[in-house]
Amino acid sequence: MSTCLIHNVRIFSGGPEPAPAAILVRGGAIAAVLDGAVPVQEHADRVLDGGGQLLIPGMIDVHIHGADGFDMMDGRPESVEAVSLACARTGCTSFLATSVSSSLDDLAAMIRSVKRTVGREPGARIAGLHLEGPYLNAKRKGMQNERFLRHPDEEEMAWILREADPLVRMVTLAPELPGGLEMAGRLRERGIVVAVAHSDATYEEAKAAFRGGASHVTHCFNGMRPIHHRDPGIVVAAMEEAHVSVQAIVDDVHLHPAIVRLLYREKGADRMVLITDALQAMGLGDGEYRFGGHDVTVAQGVATLRDGTLASSTVTMNEALAKTAKAGIPLADAVAMATRTPADVLGLPNKGRLAPGADADLVLLGDDFGVRWTMIGGELAYVQV
Known part of the structure; x- marks a missing residue:
C-alpha cells in the first residue's frame, strides 16, 4: 500500500489560525496528522512539499448545475464528467449533481447520465443528486421554468426515486404547495435531505415544514418570501430552528456581505453551507447561454434572464471561500x-x-485562494500548471 507524505503545509486544527503540519496519506485515506514543529521521519513512497501554503479538506458543493460550457441537464455523461473536472480544478472534491425543473423525460435523462458517470468520474466525486424542483411555487420561481412547475406528486416522486436509486441525497421543494408537507415527511423518512426554496411559505408554514421533515434552506434569501416585520417568512423561521442549515451563494451578487455576516451570526459555521449554484458559464465567463429552457446572458460574471432575474451563478468554490473571508x-x-x-x-x-481515517480529499490553496493542487482519494486530480 503506497504512502504519501505531504509536509510543509499549514492547517486549521482547532485554533483560529492555521498551524504548521504534515499529513500522511495511505490507501486513499489520511493515516496521520503530524505536528509540523516535529521533524518528519515517516517513510513514504511519495513526498509533496506544500511550500508553507494552506491545506484544507476538499470542498463539497451541494448545489451545482454546470461548468465549462456543460449543462448536466442535457442528459450526456460527458457533461457530468466535465463538471467533475471543473470542480477538481476549483478545489471541490465532491458534489451533488443538481437538476432544474423540467419535463419528467429530461429529468430521467439527467439521472441516467449521472448514474453512468458515478464510479468513473475524472475529477470530483459525485456524492449524489440534488433535485431542485419541480415541486416549486411559481410565485417565487426565480429562473425556474414555470412551464414545468407542478404540485407534489407522490407517484411521480416514487418513480423518480426508483429511477435514481440510491443517488437522491437532497430535494428542494415548496412545502406550502398541496401535498408538500406530506412529501417532505416521506422523503425525510428515506434519509433524504429536504430543503425549502422557490417557496412563498409563511413563517407558520415554514415552521411546520421544519417540524415535519425539512432541515435545509436552498440559496437562503433567494427565491423565497422576504423578511417583513409583520410577515417573517422562511428565513426567520430557519434562524429560529437550531437543526436547520442554510445554503449561501457568496458571489457579491446574490447576498450582500452584511447578509452573509447575518447568516453566520445566526446559524454559525456548523449550519451554514457555501455553494456555487453554478450554471455552465462557470469557467467560461461572459456570453449567451441556454439554461433551464431560458436564454441567459452573463455580463461581468452575473447571469440573468432577459427580465433581469438572476439565473444561477458563475462563482467557484474557491472564489466563494475567498469572498466569505473577505466579508469578515x-x-x-x-x-x-x-x-x-x-x-x-x-x-x-x-x-x-x-483527521485520521478520513478520506484523503485535500486541497492546497495559495495566498490568493488559487488552487495549487487537488487530491481525491489520495491521488492528485488537478495540479496547477
Whole structure:
C-alpha cells in the first residue's frame, strides 16, 4: 500500500489560525496528522512539499448545475464528467449533481447520465443528486421554468426515486404547495435531505415544514418570501430552528456581505453551507447561454434572464471561500462552511475534515485562494500548471 507524505503545509486544527503540519496519506485515506514543529521521519513512497501554503479538506458543493460550457441537464455523461473536472480544478472534491425543473423525460435523462458517470468520474466525486424542483411555487420561481412547475406528486416522486436509486441525497421543494408537507415527511423518512426554496411559505408554514421533515434552506434569501416585520417568512423561521442549515451563494451578487455576516451570526459555521449554484458559464465567463429552457446572458460574471432575474451563478468554490473571508467571516469557519458542514448535512463522516481515517480529499490553496493542487482519494486530480 503506497504512502504519501505531504509536509510543509499549514492547517486549521482547532485554533483560529492555521498551524504548521504534515499529513500522511495511505490507501486513499489520511493515516496521520503530524505536528509540523516535529521533524518528519515517516517513510513514504511519495513526498509533496506544500511550500508553507494552506491545506484544507476538499470542498463539497451541494448545489451545482454546470461548468465549462456543460449543462448536466442535457442528459450526456460527458457533461457530468466535465463538471467533475471543473470542480477538481476549483478545489471541490465532491458534489451533488443538481437538476432544474423540467419535463419528467429530461429529468430521467439527467439521472441516467449521472448514474453512468458515478464510479468513473475524472475529477470530483459525485456524492449524489440534488433535485431542485419541480415541486416549486411559481410565485417565487426565480429562473425556474414555470412551464414545468407542478404540485407534489407522490407517484411521480416514487418513480423518480426508483429511477435514481440510491443517488437522491437532497430535494428542494415548496412545502406550502398541496401535498408538500406530506412529501417532505416521506422523503425525510428515506434519509433524504429536504430543503425549502422557490417557496412563498409563511413563517407558520415554514415552521411546520421544519417540524415535519425539512432541515435545509436552498440559496437562503433567494427565491423565497422576504423578511417583513409583520410577515417573517422562511428565513426567520430557519434562524429560529437550531437543526436547520442554510445554503449561501457568496458571489457579491446574490447576498450582500452584511447578509452573509447575518447568516453566520445566526446559524454559525456548523449550519451554514457555501455553494456555487453554478450554471455552465462557470469557467467560461461572459456570453449567451441556454439554461433551464431560458436564454441567459452573463455580463461581468452575473447571469440573468432577459427580465433581469438572476439565473444561477458563475462563482467557484474557491472564489466563494475567498469572498466569505473577505466579508469578515473567520477563515477557519469559512473553510468549515465549505467542507465539514456540507459533509455533515449529507451524512458523509469521512469527508470534509483532516483527521485520521478520513478520506484523503485535500486541497492546497495559495495566498490568493488559487488552487495549487487537488487530491481525491489520495491521488492528485488537478495540479496547477
